[in-house]
Amino acid sequence: MHETRAHIAASAAALRDELVPSDDLSRLSDRAADILRESGGMRLLQAKDLGGFEEHPNEFFDWVIQVGTEHPSAGWIAGVVGVHPWEISIMHPLVQEEIFGNDPDALTASPYAPFGRAVRVDGGFRFSGRWPYSTGTDHAGWIILGGMVADESGVPLSPPDVRHFVLPKGDWTIVEDSWDVMGLRGTGSKDVVIDDVFIPDHRVSEAPKMYDGSYARERRPGSPLYQMMFGLMFPAAIAAGTFGVARHAIRAFGDAMAGKVSVTGNAARTSAIQLERLACAEADIEASVAHFRASIADLYAFVDDGGEITLDQRHRFRRDQVRATGRCVEAIDRLFLHSGSTAMGDAHPVSRAWRDLHVASTHVCNNSELTYQAWGAHRFGGPIPPGVAF
Structure with a gap:
């Protein structure tokens, strides 16, 4: 386990304790922010010469998912804020020095x-x-x-x-x-x-040079990490944040089921319907994460071998990425239908997790319809619809 994830594992209980306070503040609590910083995870995609780890992207995405499993909002921030050092690492050297020169942990x-x-x-x-x-x-x-x-x-x-x-x-x-x-x-x-x-x-x-890899080829030609394309890395960070929320939701549902008894005296933990829903949801989420990680690993191996990611590869990754996050939402929705009336309260962990996941699903990078349309247009040679950045 990478040291950044080991830190999150050791701080898991403290991070969970900051979930409700963060929601109440409508921002990440200071303690939760400190845990993210102290873990070093924000530096996983940061260039080594800027004080970062310059790790395989899956090390970063695994860290994001782990954070989100404990604290969904912290995991979302881990993904969105944590991917920026990747972009900054291919920006002008002067801005790199301004941001990281005195503080490699700058957010x-x-x-x-x-x-x-x-x-x-x-x-x-x-x-x-x-x-x-x-x-x-x-x-x-x-x-x-x-x-x-x-x-x-x-x-x-x-x-x-x-x-x-x-x-x-x-x-x-x-x-x-x-x-x-x-x-x-x-x-x-x-x-x-x-x-x-x-x-x-x-x-x-210039956004086009960021998106088409021009800056990466010019400024980081020897590093496969920076040849991974902005239009893949940012949606992947959103996906990792979504997976973390989904794993948190599974935990919330499992914890609720462990002590739930119906009015007829039947325990949820022995109900065939409840167990089937939980098992399918867990399997679908883990299949989504595995598919996502395998896609990232394949692309990284390709660029590490000197390849330049093609438009076809980019469309396929985005197609698979939105299907993976969509599958997680569908799995949790099926569970939610069997969560019972006690889970409907605003403060209930199941209700909170379900709401967090649905807000995550609305991010444009999780928009399946637009992404599928773009993939289909590419596959059949039609015009790519506006609004899809690759």
Whole structure:
């Protein structure tokens, strides 16, 4: 077991204790954030020369799943925030030094949606905008924001010029009370606002070059980890966060079944229907995780052998990834139908786990319909629908 996972295993009880406090705060509690930092898991995808482990991606995804099994919101943050060191490792060396030079454990948030507008000025851009869903921002020292280059009046250029802009803490404002949701409350995925902030050129990356692997080939040609493609790694981090929530839900259902007795005196732990539902759910979730890990391992072995990931491989991975996360949601839904009225209370662990999983399922990277449509269009030679980033 990697040392990062060993730390989470040793801190499991403490992490579980922070689940409800994090939900109540609508952000990750300070103690939960400390446990993630102390584990070192956020550095698993970080380049060695930046103080990271530069590990096989499955080491990172296993860590994310393990965190989420104990604390779903912490696991979601582990995936979303923990994948950023991978991207930063292929950014401009100056921004790498700014972020990690004095603190290899620095955390970075990221709403990538291109809601910002950037106007070119000498040496960089003036940047403004508002973004929802900024996961883990309360504990982040940096943020990556999506935006479009615009003309002097703020109208985006045509064709769109989408970029990623990196800002230090103090350049953005968190909109408190903007994360009032039914599940994953502890992620603190609040809105952030910036107003006419200067961003120097070295903190700006062109999104197409990030997505097509140009930056990775230019800046990290000797490392297979950075040839894995942004359009695979970020959805994979979302999938790992979802798997962690699903495993947490299985535990919640199992714990509830252990002590549940019906009005007729029948124990749930000996009910054929209840046991069948639990067994199928556990098997479906573990099959999904195994399929996901095998797909990642195959792609990593391919690039480690000098291959360049093809469009076909990217579509197939995304197809399989959304099917794996969807299978987890379906499995838990079948269980939920047999959880009984006592599990319907807002504070009940089963209800909380079910809500967390359904919020996780709404992330665009778990959107099966759009992904299947893109895969089908690719398979049969049709146009790829807009909105799918590969």
